[in-house]
Amino acid sequence: MICLEIPGGVGDVLITSSGELSETEYLDPRTAQVAIIDHVKQVCTEVRPATDEELPSPYVEEFRCALDAEIIKYVDEAYPKGICSVYCIGGKDVEGPGFDFELAVVISAARHSPQNFCNGSWRSVWNVEFKDDLQMLEVRGKLQVGAHYFEEGNVQLDASHECKDSTFFQSPEDSAISICNIIRHHETEYLTSLQVSYSNLPDTTFKDLRRKLPVTRTLFPWHNTMQFSLTRDITKELGIGK
């Protein structure tokens, strides 16, 4: 997910499939503008106001806007350099209660330090289905984290997680708060589980690849070849090991 500057200094636009109107046009719902992008140069070449057809109905926009405001607060607090946006990806023409619609929350944080040989990105996409008949909101999140360190070596982290949750269909402001709490809760939990995965590495997961030391807890006795032939013969005799 990339974030490009809109000419005119109005802000940035997120390049994501949730906001894609056509191959080169991406919507920024917060400012109701459409950015035209040159993918090869990775630059926003021009910007125009969005047409009414490209924007959600006032009814949906109330929810989208309230959620956007809450998410901005959350992202500001949780991500030092995070960008976010809320898109309507389904039912954008719904005029009032009685029909379902769907919003997508997109959060992106990236760090590029090629001079330090390190890059990283965090992307989360949260789909919120507003189910009118059940008066429930179904929340589905997809989180993707990547990090790359390549100073005299080349190592990459690739992690992803999917989660689900739900809450009640309330007013735009209350729904926004509930959704934001769900997102905050799951993302915080995910970060914790990532840290746990890392702390398991040295003595647990890595061990399945290579132990730090043999079971004997001593270095391998290279000078003692006699010991080996004995060990091997005994091992064969007793049929030990794979």
Place this chain on the structure above:
Amino acid sequence: MEAAMGLMRRIHPKHAETALSALLSLLPEHSTDLLSQVDQPLQVLCDIDSGKEFILCEYNRDADSYRSPWSNKYHPPLEDGPYPSPELRKLEIEANDVFAIYRDQYYEGGISSVYMWEDENGGFVACFLIKKDGSKSGHGRRGYLQEGAWDAIHVIEVEPEEEGTARYCLTSTIMLSLTTDDKSSGRFSLSGSIRRQMNMDFSVADGHLCNMGRMIEEMESKLRNSLDQVYFGKTKEMVCTLRPPSEVIQMRLPDS
């Protein structure tokens, strides 16, 4: 070549094979250099005589055939491929046997192979290889890994002995990948490669195998720690930079 190598260093380790094929078709005149300098996961063949597997690399290859360290025969058979001298072959056999035990002690499974050949300066070169599948369907003893691979290539150049001492130049390459997958934390995958060099002088009193073995053991341990602490550690640091843990955030907020 510099641009190609720079590219290979930055490409996601999982895409290394595809990237190399692409480079080979873009730069056919550099294919020998690319093949010898770019690390690729190790392939394996089964020796029909002994029923044991052996690892394939440039150092036991001639044309399209590979020499097995167990039977000393080329697969598929070759009319006249290169072989180590009878004396060196003796050392090679011993090295394979001892290295297999070393491998078992540290890797609890996996495959290893050692190949040796004389070089032009009167010394010789030895290549020690290990391939381990650490996934729970492979040789992963504890079942933590959905997918796990460790490929190690150690090439030691041994200079001719002078006054009871020999110089050993080791170049080690480790390629690894590991993936855990579970409902509560999703998919967590780390992969990468690292290459280091080490030169040491040893008295030949303990024998070449002992000297080479010690160097390899020391190097492997260093690389394992480095990968774990430094390299994987840096990726963890990056994640915590992107989204600091909540304790850090709470400390920043004044009174909420």
